[in-house]
Amino acid sequence: MKKYILLVMSIFVLVFSLVGCGNNNQAGQQSANEGQEAKETRVVKDVKGEVEIPMHPERIVDISGASDILSILGYDVIGTANSDGYDYTKFPSYLEDVLGHAQILGYSMLAEMDVEAIIALEPDLIVISTVQEKMYDQLSKIAPVVMVEMKQMDWKEDFMHVATIFGEEEKATEWIDTYLAKAKEVGASIKETYGEESSYLSFLASGGSLFIFDGAGLGTIFYDDMGLAKPEGMPQQENVSLPVVTFEGLAEINADYIFAIATDEDLAALTASSIWNGTEAVKNGNVITLPASPYFNQGYSPIGRLVFVEEIEALLAGMHE
DSSP, X not given: OHHHHHHHHHHHHHHHHHHHHHHHHHHHHHHHHHHHHHHOEEEEEETTEEEEEESSOSSEEXXXXXXXXXXXXXXXXXXXXXXXXXXXXXXXXXXXXXXXXSEEOOOTTSSOXXXXXXXXXXXXXXXXXXXXXGGHHHHHTTSOEEEEOOOSSOHHHHHHHHHHHTTOHHHHHHHHHHHHHHHHHHHHHHHHHHOTTOBEEEEEEETTEEEEOSSSTXXXXXXXXXXXXXXXXXXXXXXXXXXXXXXXXXXXSBOSEEEEEEOHHHXXXXXXXXXXXXXXXXXXTOEEEEEHHXXXXXXXXXXXXXXXXXXXXXXXXXXXX
16 A cells, blocks of 8 residues: 555655746746747838838937837837927927937937937947948947938928838838828818918027928928918928028018917017008017927928927917917
C-alpha cells in the first residue's frame, strides 16, 4: 500500500511538472511573439526616398509642424515643434488639448532644434520637414527619420502628403471632407445673415507691417472653405509669403467685414491711423480685432481651421456688442 501511495504521488509530481513546463513554454512563446510584434517594421517613402520605420511607433518626435495632422491620423506625439508663433515655449490655444502632454522642442519653421532634448525623449520615430534637412544625418543616429515637405500654401495638400507617407489616406480624406462640409454649412449661414455678396478681409498687423491673408491662412478659410466673397482691390498671393501693403493699400481693399489680427503694439498704431479709421468697414463698425497669438498660425493648422470655423459666427455676432 505504501508503495502504491508513493507511485501515485510520483505520478502527480510528474503531471504538475509537465503542466508547469507547458505553461512556461507558452508564456515564453507569448513574450517572444510580443517582442516580435514590437520590432515589426515597414518601409515608407518620404521626400528623401524609402525609410524603414516601426509598424506601430509609440514614441514619435515631430519637429516638422505636422503634429496636429499626426494626431488626427491617430498617432501620439511625445515631442513637438507645433508651438505658438509668438511664444515658442507654449502651445497655441487651439492645440492645447490635442498636444498639451507633449514636450515643446522649438518652432517648426526653425532649421535646428535641441538634439539633446530629442535624445532624452527616447523616440522610436522622428518626423522632420525639409526645413530641418541639415539635421537629418544627426537625427538618423537616434531613430528612424521621416522627412516631409510642408509647403504651407494648400493645407489639404500638406495634410494628404503626410497621410500618404503613413498610409492613412482614407482617414485623412474622411476628416477633410467632414471639415469642408462643416465650413460650407457655416459659410451658407453667414451669407444668409450678412448678405450673399458681402465680402471679407483678414490681415495680420505685426512688426509695423500689414500682411494680407489671401491664398494662405485665414484667407483660404473665408474664400475656399466657406465660399465667402473676396473684396475688390486685393493683392494676389503668389507664394508662401503673405502680400504686404501700406495703410493706404489696406484702405484700397473694399471689404464689407474685416478681421484684423494684430499684436498689441500694431493694433494701437492701426487704431490711431486716420486712414484706417476712414475705411467703410471701420466706420460701419464691421471690424473684428483678434490677437496675433494664436490667430496668425491658426489658418495653417487643420485643427485650427476647424476651431475658427466653429467660432466665426460668434465673432461676427459680437461686432456691435
